[in-house]
Amino acid sequence: MNRTLLLNGTNLTLERLFDVVYLRRRVEIDPAILPGLHACRQVLFDLAASGTPVYGLNHGVGWNKDREFSPEFFEQYNRNLINSHSLGIAPYCSVEEVRAMLCIRLNTALCCRTGISPEILTMYQEFLNRGIHPRVLRRGAVGEGDVSTLPLIGQTVIGLGEAEYCGKIVPSIEALCAEGMKPAVLGPKDGLSIASSNAQGESLAALLVKETQDLLKLGNAVYCMSLEGLNGGLQPLGRLVNELRGLEGQICCAADCRRYLKGSYLAQSDPNRALQDPLSYRCGAAVHGAVWDALEFVKKYLVIQINHTDDNPCILTEEGTISVSPNFETTTLSLGVDMLAAALCHMSRNIVNRLLKIVDPSFTGLPRFLTPHEVKTIGYSTIQKSFAALDAENRWLSNTCSTDFTPFAGGIEDHASNLPLAATRTLQIVDNLRYMLGIEAMHAAQATDMRGGVTLGKVSGAVKARLRETIPYLSEDRNLSLDIAAAYECIRSGDLLRALEAADS
Structure with a gap:
């Protein structure tokens, strides 16, 4: 299975997913999707510049939705979100389950409704293609957005935590360095976009x-x-x-x-x-x-x-706004x-x-x-x-x-x-x-x-x-x-x- 799978948010069949999971089929973000990703991201920047209250952008999440923070705090807040929400319980997911999570979340983000940084989605693509598999604990999510387990993928995105790489469990930063990759710098809503999806339940x-x-x-x-x-x-x-x-x-x-x-x-x-x-x-x-x-x-x-x-909130690019x-x-x-x-x-x-x-x-x-x-x-x-x-x-x-x-x-x-x-x-x-x-x-x-x-x-x-x-x-x-x-x-x-x-x- 050498033919690369172009993902565009709408074309992930189960058979293609199984090829990626079991046969290590390469994936690539369809270039035709990139303008939509950037347009979606721009909506976030515009809302942040205008000071419009947005869940997960300039306000907290969950019960903390009433907590407001400034744009200067974006990177630290998103790192805090990833760290505070990394709450899984043993045992660890299999490599196959993690590959399915990565592929599913990559595809749903390509629907251009999340506002996540395209650079982070490229990391998901490269995790699959280079065999960098974040260590994700299996238990702890309740199926309403797997926000207590998927942040463990975010740990690898920012160079923390562990990953399975070349058949061994290694620090994530070691796997990234071996492939010439750098940890991501998180921007507006990136933490929530990594954490909040149903990719774990759907992968299982x-x-x-x-x-x-x-x-x-x-x-x-x-x-x-x-x-x-x-x-x-x-x-x-x-x-x-x-x-x-x-x-x-x-x-x-x-x-x-x-x-x-x-x-x-x-x-x-x-x-x-x-x-x-x-x-x-x-x-x-x-x-x-x-x-x-x-x-x-x-x-x-x-x-x-x-x-x-x-995604919640969901970006409505057509209207230049965001919706609960x-x-x-x-x-x-x-x-x-x-x-x-x-x-x-x-x-x-x-x-x-x-x-x-x-x-x-x-x-x-x-x-x-x-x-x-x-x-x-x-x-x-x-x-x-x-x-x-x-x-x-x-x-x-x-x-x-x-x-x-x-x-x-x-x-x-x-x-x-x-x-x-x-x-x-x-x-x-x-x-x-x-x-x-x-x-x-x-x-x-x-x-x-x-x-x-x-x-x-x-x-x-x-x-x-x-x-x-x-x-x-x-x-x-x-x-x-x-x-x-x-x-x-x-x-x-x-x-x-x-x-x-x-x-x-």
Whole structure:
């Protein structure tokens, strides 16, 4: 990925963002945007010269909005704002999360509504291109402008704090000097423009989208393997019956499953096959479709947010003035992330119920707990406690975050969306589901092996074959925590997904 991405405030797709985050695609501020940036900045200078009261320009922020200061105090005040608002709590964000923050904030500032110095935006551009990643603490923001965590990016902008550079944690000034860069001198409203955006919550939501997309694709394949282990029916995956329901996610997931199961022995009639399977099997693609639908909602509003201003106050260049703004509100997106968490919890519940059925002879006709020797070995018995514990954690994590906030700043800031928290806990659900899908894949592989020589689907068979390269058939009892960890790593590393995509190409 060598082609430079020209950012202009309106053209940041999720795919382009992922290129910048994961593939280190270079970015550049579109030169056509520069006149707008300078015009926006000039509005600030004009307002400052006229003495017009402006929040974050010549007046304080939050409860201190009634504190006025002189133009001579601009640099010191903005440094004070960055320092006083650097309030995050461990752990630190990953490099990928910080890259997403930098790219998102750069793009929203290019909407030419913030008034930030173009030189600072050039620093954001160069941080991305040169691999200077400010150390940003993950916790402490409430999703109403991430003003307690994003100032840690400002620390690096002014040469303070730490950064990840060339694989090491170094003082920010050392990274800047190594690249021939100088710390910024902050001017009017620069501190507030650095601190006040939703780039952290949006970066976490963006990475959540990427991880959920990958999880859902693999989840469909593992579900197909389970269906083959059960000797389940294919009718609920039919094209027409799903299209008649009209739900896009259900239609798409069922189509994926039909493709993954192409060539499977399940297409052949079997008098021993149940007329109708338990709902966790029969409705597996439909429940995954609910995850797909929730994900599409999040993607829709996330793309809107990362391509529009979220600044308060908002500069209206057309009118030569500045307006108090509600555009930092992220409630719609936070509600979508809450919905996605709930949908993933339904996916988690279905995995548990399928795992309970696939070890039950009354559903499968196979030995209890998929043991190869009903007297000599125990098989997949006590592992039920492990996946039940993960599912319980997912149910706890799926509780609504967006409605749980506390008024502060003297009662002025009396609403919040908790977007960073909502996205963080949903990322944890996704990670728990990697373990659960790994456990389901272990069971499905064992069950299909016990069926003896059955032909699996083109894709489901390829995923099983890749799993078997790491986890052998359970012929005798062994330390299953090692198998669980190995299955999880096959999923987390992308090995199973790559096998899926190769077979599906």
